[in-house]
Amino acid sequence: REGLQTTLIGQSIVYRDTIDSTNTLAQQLALNGAPEGTVVIADEQTSGRGRRGRQWFSPPHSGIWMSLILRPELPLAHAAQITLVAAVALCQALSRATGVKAGIKWPNDILFDGKKCCGILTEMHAEFDQIHHLVVGIGINVNVPQEDFPDELQDIATSLQAIRGERLPRAQVVRTVLEEFEPLYRQYVANGGFGTLRDAWKANNITLGNRIVAHTARGDIEGKALDIDEFGVLLLEKDNGEREKIYSADITVFT
Numbered sequence: 001r002e003g004l005q006t007t008l009i010g011q012s013i014v015y016r017d018t019i020d021s022t023n024t025l026a027q028q029l030a031l032n033g034a035p036e037g038t039v040v041i042a043d044e045q046t047s048g049r050g051r052r053g054r055q056w057f058s059p060p061h062s063g064i065w066m067s068l069i070l071r072p073e074l075p076l077a078h079a080a081q082i083t084l085v086a087a088v089a090l091c092q093a094l095s096r097a098t099g100v101k102a103g104i105k106w107p108n109d110i111l112f113d114g115k116k117c118c119g120i121l122t123e124m125h126a127e128f129d130q131i132h133h134l135v136v137g138i139g140i141n142v143n144v145p146q147e148d149f150p151d152e153l154q155d156i157a158t159s160l161q162a163i164r165g166e167r168l169p170r171a172q173v174v175r176t177v178l179e180e181f182e183p184l185y186r187q188y189v190a191n192g193g194f195g196t197l198r199d200a201w202k203a204n205n206i207t208l209g210n211r212i213v214a215h216t217a218r219g220d221i222e223g224k225a226l227d228i229d230e231f232g233v234l235l236l237e238k239d240n241g242e243r244e245k246i247y248s249a250d251i252t253v254f255t
């Protein structure tokens with residue numbers, strides 16, 4: 001809390017030493033009326049959750065495992081765009097707080113040298129087609145020595161400590177993330193979506209202009225990543241010149 005320069009995000013903070021998942025607790029608190037901007041943060045998660053049912057490695061004393069409760073008055077169709085907003089905030093915060101210049105792999109993985117140092121898991125609750133609340137879960141591998149990652153993560157995960165070669169103060173990184181997120185979130189709400197943040201997303205991305213494979217529910221689609229639209233949808237050009245919109249996928253980027 002100390003020195004936090006925000007007026008909304010982090011005005012209420014719920015801290016736990018150990019928890020199953022900050023996203024799960026945040027969901028419960030949100031359903032029980034926790035105010036917008038509440039931040040749930042834990043030192044350790046025993047079942048940290050990743051996208052697509054994966055687990056998120058969340059050892060004690062080493063990372064930032066937190067979830068933000070948001071209540072934007074927007075149609076449900078705009079909910080998914082919040083993860084792109086959070087990705088921009090994370091990149092800007094890492095750069096400001098630690099000097100690490102990480103990049104966004106569409107839609108919202110934060111990578112350094114091809115390895116993931118932060119992940120975002122957004123969960124939403126709707127009432128009819130309006131957003132009731134969003135929980136934006138943010139995981140940042142801060143002081144995880146590279147050798148502490150499990151074998152299966154060695155080639156795909158990294159930490160700020162591994163990148164910088166020194167341990168970093170987690171409190172300062174948290175503060176900076178919340179401070180970078182707040183004005184971007186206000187823009188997202190004021191403009192009814194991600195549209196005006198598209199240039200900021202592009203400035204931090206490592207996807208556009210590269211060859212990619214999009215692993216979609218319909219199978220793999222390969223081509224060049226051309227652009228994202230104001231909804232955060234990825235535009236891909238296949239080798240035969242056909243263009244496809246990718247709404248949801250995991251992607252592999254060839255650089």
Ligand code: BTN
Nearest residue numbers: 021048049050051066119137139
């Ligand atoms: C991903 O890249 O797959 C998303 C990872 C999100 C991890 C964070 S850590 C805090 C919050 N609580 C969870 O259980 N998951 C998110």
